[in-house]
Amino acid sequence: MNSQQPNRGVVYQGTGKVSVESIAFPELALGKRRCDHGVILKVLTTNICGSDQHMVRGRTTAPQGLVLGHEITGEIIECGRDVEFLSVGDVVSVPFNIACGRCRNCKEGLTGICLNVNPARPGAAYGYVDMGGWVGGQAEYVMVPYADFNLLKFPDADQAMEKIRDLTLLSDIFPTGFHGCATAGVGPGSTVYIAGAGPVGLAAAASAQLLGAACVIVGDMIPERLDQARSFGCETLDLREDGELSERIEEILGEPEVDAFVDCVGFEARCHGCNHHQEQPAVVLNSAMQLTRAGGRIGIPGLYVTEDPGAQEDAAKLGSLSMRFGLGWAKSHAFFTGQCPVMKYHRQLMQAILFDKIQIAKAVNVQMISLDQAPEGYADFDGGAAKKFVIDPHGAVAA
Numbered sequence: 001m002n003s004q005q006p007n008r009g010v011v012y013q014g015t016g017k018v019s020v021e022s023i024a025f026p027e028l029a030l031g032k033r034r035c036d037h038g039v040i041l042k043v044l045t046t047n048i049c050g051s052d053q054h055m056v057r058g059r060t061t062a063p064q065g066l067v068l069g070h071e072i073t074g075e076i077i078e079c080g081r082d083v084e085f086l087s088v089g090d091v092v093s094v095p096f097n098i099a100c101g102r103c104r105n106c107k108e109g110l111t112g113i114c115l116n117v118n119p120a121r122p123g124a125a126y127g128y129v130d131m132g133g134w135v136g137g138q139a140e141y142v143m144v145p146y147a148d149f150n151l152l153k154f155p156d157a158d159q160a161m162e163k164i165r166d167l168t169l170l171s172d173i174f175p176t177g178f179h180g181c182a183t184a185g186v187g188p189g190s191t192v193y194i195a196g197a198g199p200v201g202l203a204a205a206a207s208a209q210l211l212g213a214a215c216v217i218v219g220d221m222i223p224e225r226l227d228q229a230r231s232f233g234c235e236t237l238d239l240r241e242d243g244e245l246s247e248r249i250e251e252i253l254g255e256p257e258v259d260a261f262v263d264c265v266g267f268e269a270r271c272h273g274c275n276h277h278q279e280q281p282a283v284v285l286n287s288a289m290q291l292t293r294a295g296g297r298i299g300i301p302g303l304y305v306t307e308d309p310g311a312q313e314d315a316a317k318l319g320s321l322s323m324r325f326g327l328g329w330a331k332s333h334a335f336f337t338g339q340c341p342v343m344k345y346h347r348q349l350m351q352a353i354l355f356d357k358i359q360i361a362k363a364v365n366v367q368m369i370s371l372d373q374a375p376e377g378y379a380d381f382d383g384g385a386a387k388k389f390v391i392d393p394h395g396a397v398a399a
Helices: 050-056 158-163 164-171 173-183 201-209 223-230 245-253 283-291 325-328 347-356 360-364 371-382
Strands: 009-010 016-022 039-047 074-080 091-094 141-144 191-195 215-220 237-238 258-263 292-299 334-335 364-369 389-392
Touching: 009 141, 009 371, 016 371, 039 091, 039 164, 039 223, 050 371, 074 141, 074 164, 074 223, 091 158, 091 237, 141 201, 141 258, 141 371, 158 164, 158 215, 158 283, 164 173, 164 360, 164 364, 164 389, 173 258, 191 283, 201 215, 201 258, 201 283, 201 360, 215 223, 223 237, 223 334, 258 283, 258 371, 283 292, 360 364, 371 389
Parallel strands: 191 215, 191 258, 215 237, 258 292, 292 334, 364 389
Antiparallel strands: 009 016, 039 074, 039 141, 039 389, 074 091
């Protein structure tokens, strides 16, 4: 492959700014060492994630010049010598977790905390701060290492393109939302509260329905997002309104608690009611302990960081939050945190899409945009748009 080929990507330029720039064409290399277990992809779709917004808002230590993007679906255009089970022309989903497949954690299925792909800490991702320095996939082309282990090949490329709006969500938000519900113990007949109606929250709500929940309640402060949740059968709470959440849940369920709680907000949470403009990073976690029944489980796919330079409180700048943990202990809650191990779920969720058991793109309101429209997509997403922006770098997806 000619390394002089053109390539463009979405680049973080400092707080509040991204731009589409020429970037290096990917090579099958890890530093100075050839990466024979990797592949180069022509990116078919790549999504804007809420986690990307944390960086763009200046709420992390992301360096200027970082190529963004960890939600990638693509076509293989070059394979390394050691790739055995994939071929040029295969259409594949890329888990946002980069995993070696060889370490203790990978062998236990904990691919979100692989021990070999990030010298700074367990776990790595494409185009994300403190996650190993891997080049992001909001680009025309990208390199994926450990390809045989990481990639999910779609069984039929033509069928994949027909359902690409749904399948593109397998790289992150659909498994992440599902993981939040699965770890929270959602099952047939469950009552569930989903905190946040962004794309992951909406994916979690749709996942709860797929898992058989009897009632799914979604809380948010943006009317358009609440409308989107109601569009596929969820109950909703407008968190700008005053009133105890337990009382408002009781109006829906007849009791003030739920069986399962899923935090899809994370550390940029804000107060409820008349103080809803005020940031309070632990408010969702404290609400989870209040609203989950004794013995219930709390899934926390929402992002919490070790460093938040934009936090209002000094403790929060170091990731220290004011939690009422004694309440959770007294109620024997189980808490499940960390990145979703995408490979634990993505094949099953692919099957659910291919056999029309779920319309996940409709649930999260996928909107296709071009690579050049990415900065506008970031701005609209940050403004609370009830959409999941999916970038189509090569115009491969039919309008």
